[in-house]
Amino acid sequence: MDALLQIMVILFLARVLSELSERSGLPGIIGEIGAGFIFALAFRPDDIETFAFFAELGAIFLLFTAGYKEVHIKELKAASASALIPTISQICVAFGFGFILGEMFGFGFTESLFMAVAFSPTSISVVVKTLIDTDYLSSKPGSMMLTSAIFDDIIGIFLLSLVVSIATLNQFPSGIHILGILGEILTFIFIMGFLGWKILPRLFEYIQKMHTKESLFSFVILIALFSAYLSERFGLHAVIGAFFGGVILSDLPIAKIEAVQKKVSGIAYGFFTPLFFAFIGLSVETEVLFTAGTFATLVIILALSGKLIGGFIGTKLVGFSSMDSLIFGIGMMPRAGVELVVIAIGKELGIISNEVFSAIVLMVVVSIIVSPILLEMSIRYKERGVTVSK
Amino acid sequence: MIEKEEENLDKAEDGKNIEDTPRDRVRLSDICADVKISQIMSKETTVVKDTEPIEAIVELMTTTPYHSFPVLNSDDELVGVIGQDNILELLFFERSHRNHYTHLMAIKALSEEAATLMVHHPVTISHDATLCEAADLMIKHHIDRMCVVDDKKLVGVISKSDLIKKIYELRG
Numbered sequence: 305m306d307a308l309l310q311i312m313v314i315l316f317l318a319r320v321l322s323e324l325s326e327r328s329g330l331p332g333i334i335g336e337i338g339a340g341f342i343f344a345l346a347f348r349p350d351d352i353e354t355f356a357f358f359a360e361l362g363a364i365f366l367l368f369t370a371g372y373k374e375v376h377i378k379e380l381k382a383a384s385a386s387a388l389i390p391t392i393s394q395i396c397v398a399f400g401f402g403f404i405l406g407e408m409f410g411f412g413f414t415e416s417l418f419m420a421v422a423f424s425p426t427s428i429s430v431v432v433k434t435l436i437d438t439d440y441l442s443s444k445p446g447s448m449m450l451t452s453a454i455f456d457d458i459i460g461i462f463l464l465s466l467v468v469s470i471a472t473l474n475q476f477p478s479g480i481h482i483l484g485i486l487g488e489i490l491t492f493i494f495i496m497g498f499l500g501w502k503i504l505p506r507l508f509e510y511i512q513k514m515h516t517k518e519s520l521f522s523f524v525i526l527i528a529l530f531s532a533y534l535s536e537r538f539g540l541h542a543v544i545g546a547f548f549g550g551v552i553l554s555d556l557p558i559a560k561i562e563a564v565q566k567k568v569s570g571i572a573y574g575f576f577t578p579l580f581f582a583f584i585g586l587s588v589e590t591e592v593l594f595t596a597g598t599f600a601t602l603v604i605i606l607a608l609s610g611k612l613i614g615g616f617i618g619t620k621l622v623g624f625s626s627m628d629s630l631i632f633g634i635g636m637m638p639r640a641g642v643e644l645v646v647i648a649i650g651k652e653l654g655i656i657s658n659e660v661f662s663a664i665v666l667m668v669v670v671s672i673i674v675s676p677i678l679l680e681m682s683i684r685y686k687e688r689g690v691t692v693s694k
Numbered sequence: 695m696i697e698k699e700e701e702n703l704d705k706a707e708d709g710k711n712i713e714d715t716p717r718d719r720v721r722l723s724d725i726c727a728d729v730k731i732s733q734i735m736s737k738e739t740t741v742v743k744d745t746e747p748i749e750a751i752v753e754l755m756t757t758t759p760y761h762s763f764p765v766l767n768s769d770d771e772l773v774g775v776i777g778q779d780n781i782l783e784l785l786f787f788e789r790s791h792r793n794h795y796t797h798l799m800a801i802k803a804l805s806e807e808a809a810t811l812m813v814h815h816p817v818t819i820s821h822d823a824t825l826c827e828a829a830d831l832m833i834k835h836h837i838d839r840m841c842v843v844d845d846k847k848l849v850g851v852i853s854k855s856d857l858i859k860k861i862y863e864l865r866g
Contacts, residue, residue: 430796436788442804450804453797479798512831520835555820557815 307354311493311579313356314343314586318578321420329671331430333640335667337580340585355583360652362580363645364546365572370457370641371550372568374562386622387451393618394452395459396638398423398610405606406660407600414471415660418650421467422626423607425460427640428453434676438683445632448619449671452636456502460642461547464679465489466592467646468541471655485539492638496531500552508558521567524559528553543645584644587651600663607667611636627686634682639668704857725864729825734860735850736844741766743772744809748784751776751808764848765812766839771846774812818843819852829857 321342323334345350356365363540402423403458405417428449435441469485470477477485511523528549535545553559615633624632650656742751742763751763755778762777780802787803789808805811818836819828821844831837834853839853 374796428800429796432797435800436795436803441800447804450797450801457797465810514836553817558818559836560815561835562816646797 307351310352310355311351313347314582315575316618317343317580319541319610320579324387328541331450331580331640334669334672336581337585337588339578340582341588342682343633344588345580345590352586355579357512357587358576358579360542360580362576362578363543363569364532364646365576366580366636366647367461367543368510368532368546369568369572371547372524372528372553373550373565383693387448387455389515389622390448390453390615391452391459393621394426394521394611394614394633395456395579397617398613399463405602406426406455409440412653412662415650415657416468416602417467418646418656419642419660419664421463421602422646422650423610424463425639425642426453426456426611426636427638428456428590428635430640430672431635431676432681434683438680440631440683443628443631444624445619445628445635448624449635452615452632453619456636457590457642461544462489462640464606464646464649465540465544466670468544468649468653469539470652471650488538489540492535492540492545495534496545496548496552498558502561504552504556508556512558518567520558520561524553524564524568525571538647538687541649543649547597550565551657555630565593571584576598580648581644584648584665587648587658587667589658599659603660603663604667607664608637608671627689631679631682631686634675637678637688639673640672644668695696725862726749726829727754729860729864731819731825731828731842731852732849734825734856735821735852735858737850739764739848739851740850742776742808743768744807744812746808748781748806748808748811752785755781760805762839764816764851765808766848770848772816772818772841772843772848774808774810774814775816775841776808780811780813781828816841820844821849825857825860832857833863 315341318336321339322332323335325338326332340600349355399420403416408420413417429450432441435443437445440446441450466485468491469488470481473481485593508520508523511519514520515524528546531545531549531552532542533545536542537546538545574654577644612630612633615636616629619629619632620626647656651658651661730760738759740754740760740763742754742765744765745769762775764772765774765776767773782800784805785837787799790799802811808813817831817835817840819831819840819842821842830838832842839851841848842850842852
């Protein structure tokens with residue numbers, strides 16, 4: 305199938321199905337994954353090289369915009385340290401469940417590690433609507449979820465960088481290896497920090513005066529690509545660099561003016577990221593899902609319960625009531641972003657099998673559908689309890 | 695400052711006498727390179743502190759004609775801007791579309807004071823920049839108003855209408 309036609313059909317399907325899923329009250333990402341899945345079933349394309357390249361750019365843009373639009377370093381400073389215990393607890397338990405499951409099924413060390421990392425992140429935005437509808441956003445567990453998600457994102461990116469570097473070693477990492485990787489990550493962060501602090505503010509002063517068309521927008525995109533490339537030179541994955549590229553631009557006034565933000569948003573959410581999610585859907589193998597019923601079910605159960613149990617224990621430790629801890633745990637269940645990037649990278653590097661990949665995509669879809677429902681149920685249950693006891 | 699303005703006006707007048715053609719406008723844009731921002735900015739701006747409660751800012755919006763307020767920290771340094779858009783987004787947060795329910799928006803929706811709701815990266819311009827530079831920035835990047843700073847301290851605000859007024863004045 306002609307590459308141009310392929311991209312056109314996929315983008316069209318992604319938009320239509322994303323609209324359908326939004327209209328039925330689900331996040332658009334489900335429609336986008338579905339678009340790729342349906343495309344694969346209907347056309348069985350053999351040459352997907354162009355599509356794969358666009359999808360890779362999609363992953364880069366997904367994390368770049370996350371850093372550029374959503375992260376505020378100042379907020380991280382303000383985030384209360386009390387959220388650290390619940391965050392670490394839910395990540396550790398989910399991570400542990402992922403790793404143990406891999407070991408149970410006899411996977412290699414790196415494959416188990418990838419699965420553990422894919423179990424770890426949370427996409428809080430999936431449940432924000434439920435929290436608003438139930439008037440729970442400002443509640444104790446609600447605000448804890450939001451703070452925890454700030455740490456969660458950072459830890460997720462950190463784990464991803466670590467696991468990708470370990471994977472490229474192709475052996476069980478020794479202490480020196482780990483130190484070497486940490487050194488690389490720190491050097492990269494240091495260079496990016498210096499760029500953001502000293503070089504970019506001056507550079508953008510000149511760029512905004514340039515006469516070439518859309519120079520400012522071009523340079524924002526160039527920073528995304530440059531940081532993605534630079535991180536690869538440091539043995540990290542491109543998406544990690546893109547994320548840091550976004551972060552160093554996030555506080556630069558001229559790079560963040562509304563007009564430029566809208567263009568970045570347009571090219572990311574309007575073109576590249578739908579292709580990334582559709583590519584995820586396309587890579588899911590239905591046959592594998594049917595044959596690996598037990599494994600897929602275990603992935604779903606352990607990934608979701610890992611967050612639930614870890615979140616519950618962590619919030620109990622900081623003095624939450626059982627009901628509030630349960631609500632927090634459920635709120636931490638949804639996955640919709642970084643974990644898909646993790647498995648896409650794992651598959652690209654040939655570390656995780658189709659079976660693991662497909663099972664985790666299924667887990668993501670299930671988590672997006674069930675988390676808001678369970679969250680609402682638990683909040684209603686708590687409120688009923690409160691009214692009865694009154 | 696007044697003397698300088700008069701000088702500029704004289705220049706404009708001279709331009710007219712020599713050659714009364716549409717090129718006047720070009721010359722006017724040359725003159726604007728001599729006009730400093732500090733001469734035309736509004737110095738009396740309503741500012742809010744980063745600890746100001748959101749409710750107080752909403753009230754301020756109903757009592758003052760301004761569309762946005764610079765936000766200062768305890769050292770009187772400019773740390774952000776709060777505009778009508780931010781307040782509207784907050785007031786109508788529950789009505790906004792699911793796509794807007796991002797993590798950051800949820801944090802903003804819970805904000806009780808200016809520091810959490812404000813835009814942390816306001817576009818600023820130095821007080822010794824020229825009218826031309828301000829006009830270039832505003833036109834090229836669709837910016838309505840900018841905070842004028844001297845180092846990190848806010849010294850005024852300049853809006854598109856300040857520029858238009860000045861140009862009108864220069865044209866006589």
